[in-house]
Every structure is written in structure tokens, then in C-alpha cells.
Amino acid sequence: MNYQTFPTYAEMSRAAAKFLADIVRAKPDCVLGLATGSSPIGTYDELARMHREEGLSFARCTTVNLDEYRGLAGTHPQSYRYFMNEHLFSRVDVRLDHTFVPNGTAADPAAECAAYDARIKALGGTDVQLLGIGPDGHIGFNEPADEFTDATHLVDLDPSTIEANARFFDSAADVPRQALTMGMFGIMGAKRILLVASGAAKKGVLEEAMHGPVTPRLPASILQKHPDVTILFAEK
Numbered sequence: 001m002n003y004q005t006f007p008t009y010a011e012m013s014r015a016a017a018k019f020l021a022d023i024v025r026a027k028p029d030c031v032l033g034l035a036t037g038s039s040p041i042g043t044y045d046e047l048a049r050m051h052r053e054e055g056l057s058f059a060r061c062t063t064v065n066l067d068e069y070r071g072l073a074g075t076h077p078q079s080y081r082y083f084m085n086e087h088l089f090s091r092v093d094v095r096l097d098h099t100f101v102p103n104g105t106a107a108d109p110a111a112e113c114a115a116y117d118a119r120i121k122a123l124g125g126t127d128v129q130l131l132g133i134g135p136d137g138h139i140g141f142n143e144p145a146d147e148f149t150d151a152t153h154l155v156d157l158d159p160s161t162i163e164a165n166a167r168f169f170d171s172a173a174d175v176p177r178q179a180l181t182m183g184m185f186g187i188m189g190a191k192r193i194l195l196v197a198s199g200a201a202k203k204g205v206l207e208e209a210m211h212g213p214v215t216p217r218l219p220a221s222i223l224q225k226h227p228d229v230t231i232l233f234a235e236k
């Protein structure tokens with residue numbers, strides 16, 4: 001694993017954006033695996049700036065997001081589709097019909113999950129998967145469990161995840177209890193993985209994920225088995 005630390009979130013975000021922009025420039029029709037949460041916001045801001053000021057174009061890119069809350073429509077301000085539209089898609093020239101986020105309101109979540117994996121497969125996997133990491137070591141919404149799940153699946157969110165994500169809602173009671181998440185097939189199938197994290201609270205779990213045993217009790221530990229992982233960590 002390639003691990004780099006930065007003094008500030010802004011510097012880390014610039015490095016993450018450059019990493020992704022280099023991939024987009026080298027392969028304009030690339031498939032970008034994207035994440036939501038607070039960690040990649042600075043990266044998306046910087047990508048938007050590069051689009052505006054440097055002509056970085058996403059016109060031929062396809063994007064595939066990691067996850068979506070069960071029960072939230074894309075018009076809900078806390079949905080991950082809404083987040084992506086706000087933070088990246090509406091600020092660059094990607095074709096909206098080339099952006100994919102699991103449908104949180106699908107009547108048949110199992111069918112939605114199967115279709116999502118079929119899409120990833122049809123695209124030939126992602127060229128890069130951007131990840132954050134949860135305080136319990138989750139990636140996407142793959143929560144600590146007895147085994148790794150390969151397929152995109154419906155998951156019950158861990159109480160610690162509900163707690164951590166309550167900051168985006170009026171209260172913890174408003175956080176959906178389930179989500180649709182890409183599994184290890186989609187994540188580990190990426191040609192390259194870029195994980196961004198910041199702050200002291202993430203340092204311990206990141207260390208454990210990188211150097212501890214590979215175990216589904218700490219889902220990010222599976223990244224040790226991927227041949228091309230870059231972790232960018234900001235001290236604050």
C-alpha cells in the first residue's frame with residue numbers, strides 16, 4: 001500500500017483530486033468509482049475547480065457510486081444521489097445519464113443490487129475506486145460482519161454508523177436504518193483504489209486496517225489484498 005500523510009485536509013484533497021484527474025486525462029472514457037461522506041468533499045471541490053479553470057473534462061467518463069440509503073429518493077437532500085449532484089456532477093461536464101448510484105427507493109432491492117453488479121461488470125469494472133473509511137472500519141456500507149459480502153447488497157447499518165451519520169440529519173432517529181452498498185466484487189475489482197481520510201479519530205482504525213489481520217470484522221482490512229491501493233491521510 002502506498003500511504004501518504006498531509007498536514008491539512010486541503011492539501012490531502014488536492015493530492016486526491018490530482019490522482020483522479022491524472023486517470024481522467026490518461027483515459028477520458030474511464031469509469032470512476034465514487035464515494036460520499038465528508039472525506040471526499042474537498043476532492044470534489046478541487047475537481048470542480050480543475051474543470052472550471054483547467055478544462056479537465058468528464059464528458060466521456062462514467063461514474064459508479066458505492067452506496068445509497070434505503071428509502072431515500074434522489075431528491076432527498078441527505079440521499080447520496082443528491083450529494084453527488086450537488087458536490088460534483090452539477091459542477092462538471094459529466095453526462096448525468098452516465099452517473100450511477102444505487103436506487104434507494106427500488107421496490108425490489110435485491111433486483112436493484114443484482115442489476116447494479118451487472119452494470120459494473122458490463123462496464124468492465126472501475127478504473128479507480130475512491131473510498132472513505134468509517135469509524136468501525138467500514139468501506140462503502142460494508143459493516144463489520146462474520147464474512148465479506150461480494151455482491152451489492154442491502155445492509156443493516158451499524159449503530160455506530162447511524163450515530164456517525166446523524167450529523168447530516170436533524171437527529172439520529174432520522175438516519176435510515178438500511179442502505180444498498182457495493183460489495184467486495186465491485187470495490188476489490190477496481191483497477192486502483194484511492195482512500196481518503198482525515199483526523200485523529202480515523203488514524204487508529206486506518207492503522208489497524210493496513211497492518212492488522214485481514215478480517216470481515218474490520219472490512220477495510222481487505223484492501224491489504226488489493227495490488228494497487230493509495231491511502232491519503234490528513235492529520236487535521
Ligand code: F6R
Binds near residue numbers: 040139
Ligand atoms: C460513503 C461511504 C462511507 C464513508 C464513510 C466515511 O459513500 O461509502 O463508507 O466513506 O462512512 O464517512 P466520512 O467521510 O463522512 O467520515
